[in-house]
Amino acid sequence: xxxxxxxxxxxxxxxSASIALVLLILAAIIAWRRMMSISxxxxxxxxxxxxxxxxxRNNIIRRTDWTVTFRYEVAGATHTSSAxxxxxxxxxxxxxxxxxKYAPGTRHIIACNPDDPAEIHFGPAxxxxxxxxxxxxxxxxxxxxxxxxxxxxx
Numbered sequence: 001x002x003x004x005x006x007x008x009x010x011x012x013x014x015x016s017a018s019i020a021l022v023l024l025i026l027a028a029i030i031a032w033r034r035m036m037s038i039s040x041x042x043x044x045x046x047x048x049x050x051x052x053x054x055x056x057r058n059n060i061i062r063r064t065d066w067t068v069t070f071r072y073e074v075a076g077a078t079h080t081s082s083a084x085x086x087x088x089x090x091x092x093x094x095x096x097x098x099x100x101k102y103a104p105g106t107r108h109i110i111a112c113n114p115d116d117p118a119e120i121h122f123g124p125a126x127x128x129x130x131x132x133x134x135x136x137x138x139x140x141x142x143x144x145x146x147x148x149x150x151x152x153x154x
Contacts, residue, residue, distance in 0.1 A: 013150025016142050023139030031132035038111065038121070038128065046072035046110045046122075049080065051102040053095060064095070068102045070110055074117040083110075085123045 050069040069082040085098070102108070113119040121128065 009149055013146045013148075016146030016149060018146075020139045020141075020143035020146055023135050023142060027132040027135035027139060030135065031129055034128055034132070038113075040115070041111045041113050041121070042074075043109050044072045044074060044112050046070035046108055046120075048102050048104050048106050048108065050082075050104060051099065053099070066098050066102065068122065070108070070120065070122070072110065072112065072117075072120075074112055074114060077117070079112075079117045081118045081120050083120045083122055 047070065048068055049071050052067050053064060054067060055064050066085045067082055068085070069080065071078060071080050073079070108122060110120050110122040
């Protein structure tokens with residue numbers, strides 16, 4: 001029994017493969033630009049001045065995030081800047097762990113842009129590349145779907 005004709009399946013396969021290529025190229029461009037933007041950053045010791053949990057709610061999702069204010073020195077000048085972890089679990093245990101880890105007075109190594117010392121990053125390094133990673137995985141899924149669909153024989 002023929003449900004779909006061969007031309008439609010070929011079109012779906014070609015469309016999926018095209019979407020995959022766009023996603024993969026976009027992921028590569030974002031990752032490359034991010035890598036180039038942080039390649040000159042330096043690691044500096046910093047002291048936590050404040051650590052706050054922010055909760056963002058809408059009708060569907062409750063999202064929490066930690067914002068930490070650091071004091072650090074770059075090229076002989078002292079700077080103060082805040083940054084966000086960029087993600088957070090809604091589990092109370094994780095909140096306690098993060099609160100203890102980034103308690104005021106604790107010291108951490110942070111990444112700092114020497115050209116703009118107010119621009120900092122802390123926390124897991126993989127978070128800087130999460131968006132291109134997700135786009136790349138989606139691209140691979142679409143590519144597999146496209147190739148499988150394109151190769152179906154009726």
